Amino acid sequence: MPNFVSANRIAEVAALIGDAARANMLSALMGGHALTAGELARHAGVTPQTTSGHLTKLLEAELVALERQGRHRYYRIASTEVAQAMQALMSLAAEGPRRHYPVGPREEALRRARTCYDHLAGRLAVGLADAMAAQGFVQIGEGAALVTGEGRRFLAGFGIALEEDGRARRPLCRTCLDWSERRPHLAGRVGAALLQRMLTLQWLARRPDSRALRILPAGEDGLAEIFRLPVDQL
Amino acid sequence: MPNFVSANRIAEVAALIGDAARANMLSALMGGHALTAGELARHAGVTPQTTSGHLTKLLEAELVALERQGRHRYYRIASTEVAQAMQALMSLAAEGPRRHYPVGPREEALRRARTCYDHLAGRLAVGLADAMAAQGFVQIGEGAALVTGEGRRFLAGFGIALEEDGRARRPLCRTCLDWSERRPHLAGRVGAALLQRMLTLQWLARRPDSRALRILPAGEDGLAEIFRLPVDQL
DNA sequence: GCGATGCTTCTGTGGCCGCCGAACCGTCCC
């Protein structure tokens, strides 16, 4: 029959995500942290044994990957492809009937700054992308972003080396549509590097048990001075 | 609870796609043609009444949109967001155990040139992207592409006007990872415009009942002369 | 008007799958 990337395989993986418990687990893993089975069970709101079943399925389908460490087993998103698919589904889910979710304090923290798999999201990320674009470090198109030569130098000065691998067309930068802001922000290799660097510089800190990020004093200063991004306006 | 883009909503839409029949329908619609319920029923391999049920669900979730015309009802993908999600899931599904699908002649035609929702895909699309990048009309990054000033002029000469809407950050061009080539090609507004223009110029023709495209003689000439893309090498 | 066609709604049936209780296996700590 006509379809041969076998729409059936698409259905398989979509069905895998299309279960409340598993979607919650994957969603939790989108925070970028590797989590143990128990933590995932709590996130999903089901018993450990049920969780275990789900995890084996996700493992077989290579949607998540496993790392053992002593008696703990850490699960994480298996690949950026998976993260992208989840991202696309989030955007889709965030559309629709525009439900009025009451904005609690926790949600407010998430809207302000959070991780999205391996990069920044939230108002901070959108503001950062805008600020860098304004200074000519990146060019942002629809679903697309490129680092300029100037931007490359700027990032190098900030401690991020974009290895100049031979093929000029390779490296760089994607954008990722933020469900809370409905605006693009920087993802891809550059996005991941920015998050990492800001964590090691202690500009930002992960909150335990949440995708939300705290902006530390050093971060407020650094973002304002180096990135020309006044954090208090976020 | 922690998750609040409600992973449950993600699960809902994923589950919607995660059914073989519905996935086949959506997959068929990814060809870019609007299809009738009957055609979709045939694609999915189920009876019309079952199809009807699926379609109401897809409609409610706004994954597909409906256009009535006499006693026919034409269904199409509702938005680019949906198309992107499907695209991401295809990439994911195409990964994995790398099954050996025997490559039939039909599949070969698809690998060569086909539509992907509203733009080109297959070797033709990848080659086109490469050729345009080589001539400096676009810059292609990872998951990202931008049209240069030169490219803008080139496209204008080819009959594609990229309206310069005020906000400089808006328009342009995405890339889309091709499952068959595992390489990016041009999507977004530019990708759609290129496909449209080549269809109206009769460079390409849609095949009935398939996503595959035929490259017409005028297309062979034009692609070689204007885009510097020798089609016979695809 | 008539029937034919395209599509839908209604209804019942069947199967798959997510769920938990219980038991089992491994790792850590003292």
Add this chain to the structure above:
DNA sequence: GGGACGGTTCGGCGGCCACAGAAGCATCGC
């Protein structure tokens, strides 16, 4: 060692949902 704890496997139950048969409702042709 023993015991606690993190994880997994097994078995049986329950509910949801995709499916087709039959009937209903539009639109087309004559």
